[in-house]
Amino acid sequence: MTGLRDDLTEDAFLGGRVHVLQPRTGYRAATDPVLLAALVNGRPGQRVLDVGCGAGTALACLAARVPGLELHGIEVQEDYAALARCNLPQATIWTGDLLNPPVALKAMQFDWVLTNPPFFDAAGAASPDAGRDKARREAVPPQDWAAACLRRVRSAGHLAVIHRTDRVPDLLSGLVGAGDISLIPLQARIGRPAKRVLIRARQGAGGPFRILPPLILHEGAEHGHDGDDFSLEALKILRDAQAVPMC
Secondary structure: OOOOOOEEEEEEEEHHOOOEEOOOOOOOOOOOHHHHHOOOOOOOEEEEEEEEEOHHHHHHHHHHOOOOOOOEEOOOOOOHHHHHHHHHOEEEEOOOOOOOOOOHHOOOOOOEEOOOOOOEEOOOOOOHHHHHHHHHHHOOOOHHHHHHHHHHHEEEEEEEEEHHHHHHHHHHOOOOOEEEEEEEEEOOOOOOOOOOEEEEEEEEEOOEEEEEEOEOOOOOOOOOOOOOOHHHHHHHHOOOOOOOOOO
């Protein structure tokens, strides 16, 4: 992109299908929003909300895989919301807090709500970059975040979440009224403990809770060479824009 500001970079996702402007310093998307977007099995015409959308990477990846969606995002930091509007001119990006959303957004329901909540405890060490710190440290408990997201999901609609494994009990406690919950452990390598998970739940459903086979992200038991060593399963999602398998 010509004329790019010095404080921004243009980064490619999904094997170059998607290009996203991001801050050169601050919170920067990597694989998590791509994996999150791949958990959404949406159809053209459905309405989608990304909670804490940042610069819009997850929505951009989802739009590349499923055209014709009505895209919305909400982001509490105005500078990131402005980047999301630039990256996704076809989307409606709201600036605000989901626990106290804009009135018009509060009146809406969505077929899909996806979210990549802040990963780290509020009492943890602060990042020197204010934007990165706000994106990564919890301002509300995970159960309250999950419950607020679920309130925006229409009956029989879906919520998709990526988070740390140790936050799973809290997240599940916030999903009162949801069912048909599926959890996919994300393992860095074979034999390693899963540090992150993908969770998909359905509003008002009565299906059982399931733990699905893990998604192994990298080949081999340890990192053995420079460059990417993603597994074939991960490459299908991260490069080829395939959905996360749910069976």
